[in-house]
Amino acid sequence: MTDEDRRHGTKRRIAFRKAAGLRLAALLFGPLVLAGCATSPNLESAEHLVQSNFHGQAHVVKVFPGPTQKLTGIIAENSQHQQGILWMLSNRYLLLGPVVNDKGHDITQMATKKYLGQPRKVPAEHIAPAAMKAPGFTIGHTGPLIVVFMDPNCIYCHLLWKALQKPVADGQLRVKLIPVGFLKDSSVAKAATILAAKDPAVAWANNEKGFNENTEEGGTQPLAQIPPLDIAAIHTNTALLQASGEEATPALLFCRKNSSDTNATKDKAGPQMTLEHGIAMHALPALISSLDGNVSADGCTP
Numbered sequence: 001m002t003d004e005d006r007r008h009g010t011k012r013r014i015a016f017r018k019a020a021g022l023r024l025a026a027l028l029f030g031p032l033v034l035a036g037c038a039t040s041p042n043l044e045s046a047e048h049l050v051q052s053n054f055h056g057q058a059h060v061v062k063v064f065p066g067p068t069q070k071l072t073g074i075i076a077e078n079s080q081h082q083q084g085i086l087w088m089l090s091n092r093y094l095l096l097g098p099v100v101n102d103k104g105h106d107i108t109q110m111a112t113k114k115y116l117g118q119p120r121k122v123p124a125e126h127i128a129p130a131a132m133k134a135p136g137f138t139i140g141h142t143g144p145l146i147v148v149f150m151d152p153n154c155i156y157c158h159l160l161w162k163a164l165q166k167p168v169a170d171g172q173l174r175v176k177l178i179p180v181g182f183l184k185d186s187s188v189a190k191a192a193t194i195l196a197a198k199d200p201a202v203a204w205a206n207n208e209k210g211f212n213e214n215t216e217e218g219g220t221q222p223l224a225q226i227p228p229l230d231i232a233a234i235h236t237n238t239a240l241l242q243a244s245g246e247e248a249t250p251a252l253l254f255c256r257k258n259s260s261d262t263n264a265t266k267d268k269a270g271p272q273m274t275l276e277h278g279i280a281m282h283a284l285p286a287l288i289s290s291l292d293g294n295v296s297a298d299g300c301t302p
Contacts, residue, residue, distance in 0.1 A: 045091040046074045053094055054078070063088075064115065067101065073111050085111045122245045124253055124275035129297040130240050131178060131253055135233040137200040140174035143167075145294040146254035147176045149241045151183045152190040152204070152218035154249045156278065158211045161204075163284050172288055176295075177204065180238040182247060189222035191237075192230040196223065248277035255293035255300035271300035 047060045057078055064073040066087060074086040085108050087095040098108040131147045138145070150157035167173055179195055181188035190207065197203035203220070210219015241247055255271040271293035279287065293300035 042072050042088070042091060046072065046088050049088060049094040050074065050076050050086065053096075062115075064111075067107055071099075073115075075115055083116055085115065122243060122275075124273040125299055127240065127244050127253060127275060128273060128295055128299065130243075131176075132295070132297040134178045134237050134240060135195055135230075136176055136178040136237070137204070138174055138176045139164075139201055140168040140171070142171040143173040144255065144291040145174045145176060145296075146252060146291065147178060147295050148253075149178045149180050149237070149249055149251040150204075151180050151187050151249045152194060152207050152220055153184045153187050153216060155213060155216045157250045158208055158213070158218075159281055160250045160279065160284070161208050163281050167284075167288050173291060177201075178237050178240070179204070179234060180241050180249065181234045182238050183249070184217070186217070186222065188231065188234050188238075189226060190218050190220040191234045192226045193220055193222045195233055196227050196230040244275055244277075246277045250279070251275065251277045252279060252287075253295050254287070254291055255295055256287070256290040257292045273300050 042063045043060065046063050050058050050060050054076075058076050060074055061077050061083060062075040064075070066073050070090045072088040072091070074088055075083055076086050077083045087099050087108070089095060098106050100106050128147075148157075148160070150161070164173075164175055168175060179191040179200075181191040194200050194203040194207060207218040207220040211217070212219070238247070241249070241251060244251060253273065253275050255273050257271055273295065293302060
């Protein structure tokens with residue numbers, strides 16, 4: 001595995017969930033193992049590590065035995081009341097990202113299914129009509145249309161945005177971006193400020209140009225007075241993302257042939273609409289080459 005995959009693979013993220021079982025993208029990225037505190041009771045050590053590495057924006061709900069004596073599972077909750085699984089090694093190190101055993105099994109995913117509620121999956125076609133009406137903006141002029149939900153403070157959205165620029169410029173696809181806000185306290189204000197701009201596409205591009213990858217903060221400075229309609233629009237967009245079964249960004253809605261995604265409709269001939277919550281950057285070229293048809297309120301269209 002390359003350092004690029006380890007740091008930026010969308011599937012390798014801390015999956016915080018709400019009590020209702022909503023998932024979102026990681027709040028941090030970087031080295032897999034972070035040094036923390038000296039050996040002490042599991043709960044105290046876990047709380048110290050989580051508080052330190054999440055800068056007081058998360059706390060420990062519960063610890064549970066891991067698959068080995070030195071590995072302890074942590075259920076953590078962030079300031080938005082979203083929960084996820086972390087791991088503590090020898091009471092001294094916090095593991096950020098999925099932990100895989102020698103058989104290739106993702107024990108983080110297994111623990112998530114065991115300890116946290118699972119989101120209800122919704123067919124992609126059920127999301128498309130509202131997504132096509134949702135406030136946002138479109139970039140690109142030719143190629144299949146896909147829909148992407150993004151939070152202005154989302155590091156993985158930032159990476160995807162950068163990766164999309166060349167294929168969009170080359171006419172390989174068009175992207176409708178739907179701004180949402182849930183990752184950080186400033187997310188709604190930033191997203192609404194972008195939506196209120198004269199040209200939201202330019203405003204979003206500026207957000208990404210000023211993105212701080214260390215703090216995972218978009219570069220937008222929220223307006224002192226944000227139009228209530230734009231704030232309401234961001235809340236509506238976020239609720240639509242939640243209705244898809246997961247609160248995770250980036251979430252992509254697209255049409256392609258022979259999709260293996262469980263959200264795709266398999267009993268229809270031709271292009272199939274698919275909804276994916278997250279994508280590894282190295283998988284983007286293959287996804288683009290598989291696109292066939294446009295996302296529309298009526299399903300996949302030529």
